[in-house]
Amino acid sequence: MPAFKTVALIGIGLIGSSLARVMRDRKLADRIVISTRSAETLKRAEELGLGDAYETDPAKAVVDADLIIVSVPVGASGAVAEAIAPGLKPGAILTDVGSTKASVIQQMTPHVPEGVHFIAGHPIAGTEKSGPDAGFATLFDNRWCILTPAADADPAAMEKLSRFWSACGSKVDVMDPQHHDMVLAIVSHLPHIIAYNIVGTADDLEAVTKSEVIKYSASGFRDFTRLAASDPTMWRDVCLHNRDAILEMLSRFMEDLSSLQRAIRWGDGDKLFDLFTRTRAVRKSIVEAGQEVDLPDFGRPAAHPVKP
Ligand code: NAP
Numbered sequence: 001m002p003a004f005k006t007v008a009l010i011g012i013g014l015i016g017s018s019l020a021r022v023m024r025d026r027k028l029a030d031r032i033v034i035s036t037r038s039a040e041t042l043k044r045a046e047e048l049g050l051g052d053a054y055e056t057d058p059a060k061a062v063v064d065a066d067l068i069i070v071s072v073p074v075g076a077s078g079a080v081a082e083a084i085a086p087g088l089k090p091g092a093i094l095t096d097v098g099s100t101k102a103s104v105i106q107q108m109t110p111h112v113p114e115g116v117h118f119i120a121g122h123p124i125a126g127t128e129k130s131g132p133d134a135g136f137a138t139l140f141d142n143r144w145c146i147l148t149p150a151a152d153a154d155p156a157a158m159e160k161l162s163r164f165w166s167a168c169g170s171k172v173d174v175m176d177p178q179h180h181d182m183v184l185a186i187v188s189h190l191p192h193i194i195a196y197n198i199v200g201t202a203d204d205l206e207a208v209t210k211s212e213v214i215k216y217s218a219s220g221f222r223d224f225t226r227l228a229a230s231d232p233t234m235w236r237d238v239c240l241h242n243r244d245a246i247l248e249m250l251s252r253f254m255e256d257l258s259s260l261q262r263a264i265r266w267g268d269g270d271k272l273f274d275l276f277t278r279t280r281a282v283r284k285s286i287v288e289a290g291q292e293v294d295l296p297d298f299g300r301p302a303a304h305p306v307k308p
Pocket of ligand 1 (some may be wrong): 010011012013014015016036037038041042071072074076080097098099100116122123124125128129130131132194231235238275291
């Protein structure tokens with residue numbers, strides 16, 4: 001794809017810095033301007049050589065930008081849109097990467113000046129790490145990126161943004177923001193909430209000691225701790241900004257959990273076996289769809305030495 005002349009990255013954590021790295025590696029921008037809230041993170045981005053220019057004032061960072069990507073916690077989207085609005089030039093494409101979409105659109109849209117094309121987006125790619133050191137250029141490879149344009153979005157801007165994400169390695173889907181929020185509530189938000197909850201429960205237990213939880217964690221607990229180590233600010237904001245969809249999925253989940261509890265209490269082995277067979281097939285489909293590799297340790301190289 002033809003490179004954008006100037007891309008402004010507002011927020012340079014895991015996602016922003018991964019975008020900076022992939023843009024640099026695949027030459028997707030002639031110039032990358034970076035802005036972030038704290039002087040400390042901006043300095044780190046500069047040390048890592050993530051951009052061509054660094055700005056503390058977000059409005060100055062976007063002045064010449066043809067593409068502006070906002071990568072901040074979803075609760076900060078409105079304030080960031082307001083801060084950059086005076087610098088946005090007509091014809092520029094403004095997008096974001098937030099994990100919830102209806103709320104981000106509601107927060108940002110009132111600040112978007114006439115002539116600027118705002119198309120919200122969400123790359124379904126990430127890790128439990130945060131900050132500019134955590135990013136890597138291949139993060140988006142073979143992962144979906146969902147765009148949630150308004151009904152009257154500019155087709156040329158949509159095309160350009162889709163091609164940008166494809167060049168970053170993603171497969172692009174288009175969705176209604178409310179539908180996005182419902183889908184993500186089950187595939188991402190609920191799993192994180194369950195992980196936070198189970199790790200919190202284990203941490204509160206008195207009958208089983210903390211050292212036992214850690215010592216025997218490879219029996220299953222460890223896989224939840226990866227999700228439960230995710231950024232607290234990001235996930236607080238996701239919970240607060242996708243409240244309705246998460247509450248709906250949580251009530252479905254609790255109903256199903258009660259049914260599972262009943263099956264265990266009444267010794268209904270057939271029910272348990274049928275459910276566990278069905279769920280095993282779900283993982284097989286995810287592997288077949290290329291979204292996971294069929295290796296132990298959840299697809300991660302088991303290279304880390306196991307301490308005796
Ligand atoms: P991150 O690594 O924690 O980085 C957050 C960035 O946002 C930093 O530059 C930080 O600036 C800035 N920021 C934090 N609070 C802010 C505020 N109140 N106002 C303005 N800027 C603020 O986060 P991330 O993982 O890149 O996530 C960024 C966005 O991507 C979030 O909306 C998240 O929902 C979405 N997302 C995340 C993942 C994932 O797996 N992590 C995946 C897909 C989408 P300072 O460091 O300078 O304070």
